[in-house]
Amino acid sequence: MDAQMKKGILEMCLLHELSESDRYGYELMQKMKQYFPEVNESSFYVILRRLHKEKYTDIYYGTSSDGPRRKYYHITEEGKAYLAKAVSDWRTIKSIVRSLGIP
Amino acid sequence: MNTKKTFLMRLKFFMSCRFRLREIRDTLDDFNGFFEEGIREGKTEGELCLSFGSPWEIVRQMSAGKRRISLHMLLALLAAAVCGACLWRMAASPYTLQAPSFFFCIPVLAAGAALLFADGGILFQMEPPETFSFLRPALWRLASLVLAGSLLLFCQKGPQWIAASAEPSAAGPLAGGACHLFAACGAALALYSAYAFFHGHPASFGLALLGMGVLCSSYAMQDFLHRLDALASSPSYPLFPCVLGIFLSLLCNGALLAFTGKNLTVLRHTKRRG
Numbered sequence: 001m002d003a004q005m006k007k008g009i010l011e012m013c014l015l016h017e018l019s020e021s022d023r024y025g026y027e028l029m030q031k032m033k034q035y036f037p038e039v040n041e042s043s044f045y046v047i048l049r050r051l052h053k054e055k056y057t058d059i060y061y062g063t064s065s066d067g068p069r070r071k072y073y074h075i076t077e078e079g080k081a082y083l084a085k086a087v088s089d090w091r092t093i094k095s096i097v098r099s100l101g102i103p
Numbered sequence: 104m105n106t107k108k109t110f111l112m113r114l115k116f117f118m119s120c121r122f123r124l125r126e127i128r129d130t131l132d133d134f135n136g137f138f139e140e141g142i143r144e145g146k147t148e149g150e151l152c153l154s155f156g157s158p159w160e161i162v163r164q165m166s167a168g169k170r171r172i173s174l175h176m177l178l179a180l181l182a183a184a185v186c187g188a189c190l191w192r193m194a195a196s197p198y199t200l201q202a203p204s205f206f207f208c209i210p211v212l213a214a215g216a217a218l219l220f221a222d223g224g225i226l227f228q229m230e231p232p233e234t235f236s237f238l239r240p241a242l243w244r245l246a247s248l249v250l251a252g253s254l255l256l257f258c259q260k261g262p263q264w265i266a267a268s269a270e271p272s273a274a275g276p277l278a279g280g281a282c283h284l285f286a287a288c289g290a291a292l293a294l295y296s297a298y299a300f301f302h303g304h305p306a307s308f309g310l311a312l313l314g315m316g317v318l319c320s321s322y323a324m325q326d327f328l329h330r331l332d333a334l335a336s337s338p339s340y341p342l343f344p345c346v347l348g349i350f351l352s353l354l355c356n357g358a359l360l361a362f363t364g365k366n367l368t369v370l371r372h373t374k375r376r377g
Contacts, residue, residue: 025133026140033154040156045133046164068139 010039010047012086015079018057024070048073056082105152107138114158122165
């Protein structure tokens with residue numbers, strides 16, 4: 001897949017995951033890996049890092065009962081707005097591609 | 104050799120030129136956490152390294168969209184270049200610094216090359232071959248050994264050089280004190296280089312190198328004092344190049360200090376976490 005296209009799609013998927021519930025980094029990486037087995041795990045980390053830098057996510061620390069201190073990511077209002085825009089762009093592209101006759 | 108330790112070390116190495124300390128710390132903390140989680144799930148360090156991919160690739164992706172040459176690298180390369188030039192000038196000066204002083208240039212130039220290697224890999228989008236990751240600590244050890252050797256030579260020869268270069272009028276208590284100070288500094292730094300040898304890490308080597316830079320600029324200062332004396336006796340002596348030389352060497356030592364100081368903090372941080 002083209003790098004630019006992949007980047008946009010992965011960003012959208014990651015933000016969508018976060019909009020459903022807060023997650024910690026490792027969990028998110030493992031989950032995304034199931035859907036995109038050919039993408040390297042650390043690529044998700046790099047995207048997550050960039051999303052945080054753009055202030056689309058917040059970070060807070062939580063502890064599990066038996067585990068280490070975990071860094072949780074939470075989607076911000078800016079993030080939600082960005083996600084909504086990304087989804088609508090995606091829908092537009094999808095409908096254009098469909099109308100061209102590509103199933 | 105795919106262990107958590109080497110993975111984090113390589114990650115830090117490639118990040119050290121391009122990112123701020125806070126960013127490096129955060130990233131190292133994050134990956135440390137991922138390793139902990141993975142190990143709790145029963146995976147081995149080797150498997151985890153494989154799934155995270157190469158540290159070089161991670162840093163390359165992270166630095167996408169950044170300026171291509173980091174300011175840090177420019178400063179450090181300038182430092183290495185001017186230190187080398189300063190040493191060369193000393194070697195060519197009339198104050199009887201002989202050919203062995205070329206020997207001092209080797210570690211300084213090695214540091215410049217190492218920086219080019221760390222940052223240039225990202226800059227030129229070329230991943231250093233995997234074999235270099237085995238060689239690298241060995242390279243640092245070799246460089247620190249050369250540094251230790253040249254410093255020992257320096258503390259043996261340096262006082263003689265100063266004594267020989269002193270004008271009869273200046274060869275008073277000042278020159279004598281400077282000689283002892285030089286010898287002591289050189290010996291301490293040689294010891295530190297030996298420590299760097301066991302560590303095999305760029306940060307510790309960098310610090311020893313920094314010490315040598317300071318020693319050189321104090322030599323330049325000494326040289327300056329002599330020139331002032333000479334100026335008093337014959338007004339045609341070139342003062343300006345000498346002052347410029349001292350200024351540049353102090354500036355570059357500052358840059359080297361910033362670079363090594365930062366690396367050292369990162370090094371301490373990882374040691375505590377690891």
